[in-house]
Amino acid sequence: MSSYCKSFSPLIRSWSSSPRAAALTSFRDSQEEMSRVSHSCTIEKLYAWEKKLYLEVKNCERTRQEKEKRQSLLRRQEANGVDYFKVLKNKREIERLESKLMVYCQAIETTSTEIVRLREAELFPQLLDLVNGLMCMWRGMYECHQVQTHIVQQLQYLNNPSSTIPTSELHRQATLQLEAEIENWYSAFCNLIKSQRDYIHAITGWLRLSLFQYQHDPFERNHQNSEIYGLCEEWQLALDRVPDKVASEGIKSFLTVIHAIVIQQAAEHKLKKRSDSVFKELEKRSKELRSLERKYGPYSSEGYGDNASRSPVMEKKAKVDGLKTKAEEEKTKYEKSSGITRAMTLNNLQTGFPNVFQAMTGFSSVCAQAFSAVYSHQRTSNISLNFNKMLT
Known part of the structure; x- marks a missing residue:
C-alpha cells in the first residue's frame, strides 16, 4: 500500500503546484468568501442593479426615439433645402444623442455584467446551499416526527377504567393552550409551504425572463444559463409535487379532535358550575332551616291541625328536600359528563396523535427525498462541469 502511495507522490506534488490547482484553491477561497454574504443581501443587490438597468434601458430607449426623430427631421431638412446652420445644428444634436446612446449602452453592458456576476457567483451557490439546508431540515424533521410517532403510539396501552375524575382548571387551560398551539402549527405549516412555493416561483420566473426572453428559441439554452435555471426548475417541480394537502389536513383533523375535547370540557365545566350553584343554594337553605328549627323546634308543626303543613319549619324543610334531590341530580349529570x-x-388523543404524526412523518420523508434528489442532481452536474473545465 505504501509503494502504491509513493508511486503517485510525484503526480500529487506536480498537481498541487500546477496553475490549475492554484486556480481551484483560489476558487474555493472565493466560495468561502461568498458564503459569508447573506442571501437577502444578494437579493437586495440584484434588485438594486435590476432597477438601475431598467432606468438605463428606459433612458436609452427615450434617447433612441429622440435620435430617430432628429434623423427624420434632418432628412426633411435636406430634402427641402433648409438653411445650412439649422441643418448643422440638427446634425450636432444627433451626434450628441449618439454619444449619449453609447454611454447608455456601455452602462447597460456594465450593469448587465454585474447582474450576471451576482447571479452566478453569489445567487447560484446560495440557492444550492439553501436546497442543501432544506434537505437537512426535512431530514431532521423526519427523524423528530418518527420519534414522536413512536412515543404517541404508546398511548394505545393506556386504558380508561370508567374514571369520573373531574377536569381541573389546569387541565382545561392546558387543552386550550394545546388547541392554540395546533392552530399556530397549522397556520405556520401552510405559510411555510406557500412561502417556499411563492419564492421559488418568483426566482424561476425572474430567471426565465432574464435568461430566455430575447432568445428566438427558448429551448436553446447554453450550459451556464441552464445550470441555475435547471436547479430552480427542478426545485419548483419538487415543491409543486409534495403532498402538503395530506399533511395540512392531518393537522387540521387533529385540531378538530382537540376542539371536540375543548367543547366537552366546557360542557362539563358548565355542569360543574350548575352543580356548585345548587349545592351552594342547598347550604344556604339548610342554614335557614337550622335557624328556624332552633327558633321553633324541629317538630313545631305538631298540634296545629290543618295549618301544620304551612308551618315555617315544614315549608323550609320541603324546599330543602327538593334542593337535595336537585343537587343529587346535578351531581350525577356532572359526574357522568366528567366520565365522558x-x-x-x-x-x-389515542387516535389523533398517531394520525397527525404519521402524516407529518410521511410528508417530511417525501420532502427530504425531493430536496435530496434536486441537490444530488445539481452536485453531480457541477462536478462534471468543474471536471470538464479542469481538462480544458
Missing part, C-alpha cells in the same frame, strides 16, 4: 370527558380525551 375522560373517555373522549383518551380516545381522541
Whole structure:
C-alpha cells in the first residue's frame, strides 16, 4: 500500500503546484468568501442593479426615439433645402444623442455584467446551499416526527377504567393552550409551504425572463444559463409535487379532535358550575332551616291541625328536600359528563396523535427525498462541469 502511495507522490506534488490547482484553491477561497454574504443581501443587490438597468434601458430607449426623430427631421431638412446652420445644428444634436446612446449602452453592458456576476457567483451557490439546508431540515424533521410517532403510539396501552375524575382548571387551560398551539402549527405549516412555493416561483420566473426572453428559441439554452435555471426548475417541480394537502389536513383533523375535547370540557365545566350553584343554594337553605328549627323546634308543626303543613319549619324543610334531590341530580349529570370527558380525551388523543404524526412523518420523508434528489442532481452536474473545465 505504501509503494502504491509513493508511486503517485510525484503526480500529487506536480498537481498541487500546477496553475490549475492554484486556480481551484483560489476558487474555493472565493466560495468561502461568498458564503459569508447573506442571501437577502444578494437579493437586495440584484434588485438594486435590476432597477438601475431598467432606468438605463428606459433612458436609452427615450434617447433612441429622440435620435430617430432628429434623423427624420434632418432628412426633411435636406430634402427641402433648409438653411445650412439649422441643418448643422440638427446634425450636432444627433451626434450628441449618439454619444449619449453609447454611454447608455456601455452602462447597460456594465450593469448587465454585474447582474450576471451576482447571479452566478453569489445567487447560484446560495440557492444550492439553501436546497442543501432544506434537505437537512426535512431530514431532521423526519427523524423528530418518527420519534414522536413512536412515543404517541404508546398511548394505545393506556386504558380508561370508567374514571369520573373531574377536569381541573389546569387541565382545561392546558387543552386550550394545546388547541392554540395546533392552530399556530397549522397556520405556520401552510405559510411555510406557500412561502417556499411563492419564492421559488418568483426566482424561476425572474430567471426565465432574464435568461430566455430575447432568445428566438427558448429551448436553446447554453450550459451556464441552464445550470441555475435547471436547479430552480427542478426545485419548483419538487415543491409543486409534495403532498402538503395530506399533511395540512392531518393537522387540521387533529385540531378538530382537540376542539371536540375543548367543547366537552366546557360542557362539563358548565355542569360543574350548575352543580356548585345548587349545592351552594342547598347550604344556604339548610342554614335557614337550622335557624328556624332552633327558633321553633324541629317538630313545631305538631298540634296545629290543618295549618301544620304551612308551618315555617315544614315549608323550609320541603324546599330543602327538593334542593337535595336537585343537587343529587346535578351531581350525577356532572359526574357522568366528567366520565365522558375522560373517555373522549383518551380516545381522541389515542387516535389523533398517531394520525397527525404519521402524516407529518410521511410528508417530511417525501420532502427530504425531493430536496435530496434536486441537490444530488445539481452536485453531480457541477462536478462534471468543474471536471470538464479542469481538462480544458
